Amino acid sequence: MHKSEADIRRILQAHGDALYRTAFLLLGNQADVQDTLQEVLLRFFEKAPAFSSAEHERAWLLHVATNCCMDCLRFRKRHAHADLSQMQDCLAAPKQQPHLEELYALPAKWKSVLILHYFEGYSVAEIAQIMKLSENAVKKRLQRGREALKLALTETEPEHPHGQAQDLRYPAI
Numbered sequence: 137m138h139k140s141e142a143d144i145r146r147i148l149q150a151h152g153d154a155l156y157r158t159a160f161l162l163l164g165n166q167a168d169v170q171d172t173l174q175e176v177l178l179r180f181f182e183k184a185p186a187f188s189s190a191e192h193e194r195a196w197l198l199h200v201a202t203n204c205c206m207d208c209l210r211f212r213k214r215h216a217h218a219d220l221s222q223m224q225d226c227l228a229a230p231k232q233q234p235h236l237e238e239l240y241a242l243p244a245k246w247k248s249v250l251i252l253h254y255f256e257g258y259s260v261a262e263i264a265q266i267m268k269l270s271e272n273a274v275k276k277r278l279q280r281g282r283e284a285l286k287l288a289l290t291e292t293e294p295e296h297p298h299g300q301a302q303d304l305r306y307p308a309i
Contacts, residue, residue, distance in 0.1 A: 144177055151194050154256055155201050161251045162205040164240045168212075172204045179204075198256065199266045202248050209244050238288040246281030249274055 155176060159169040179200050187193040239247060252258045252266065260278070264271045 144181065147177070147180060147193075147197065150190065151197050154194065155197055157255060158198060158201055158251055159205055161236075161239065161255065162202070162244060162247060163208055168208050172201065172208055175204045176201045195262065195266050198252065199268075202252075202267065205248075206244055235289065238285055241288065242281055242284055246277050246284060249277040250281045250285070253278060 155173055156169060159172045160166070163169050163172065176197060180197065185196060187196065239250065242250070248267065249263055252263045253260070258266065260271050260274045263269075264274045267274070269277075
């Protein structure tokens, strides 16, 4: 079954925000995000997959987007890449900047599960399916990502006014 331009428009209306948000949080700059999203749409157009439900379609698109982001990150690792300072123009609020910088600094395997869980609302089982990992692997990546983010945030933020550290089980982004 061939996909049409109307299918692409429908995909962008239904899942564009989630795809953009996921790619931006993984990559950190608009140029790479745009390239990655074009690649996702191209793969959708070329593969012409048939989906059993809207959730299956969304999961497939997020899986492809995550894979394309990982490809971009591998490419960046071997080649020159953009500075984090470019990301400041895209932030919603200046107070979020340290949180996003710390999230961005995490290894991609932790960052991707944190994004899918906290920003996209997927369960551990759903993330395991999307990323083709075991549920235990997803749980461990969530745990390690939370720990690393908590450590990074406690190093950059002052202690709570009452002498207790903030509860950072859930990223305050």
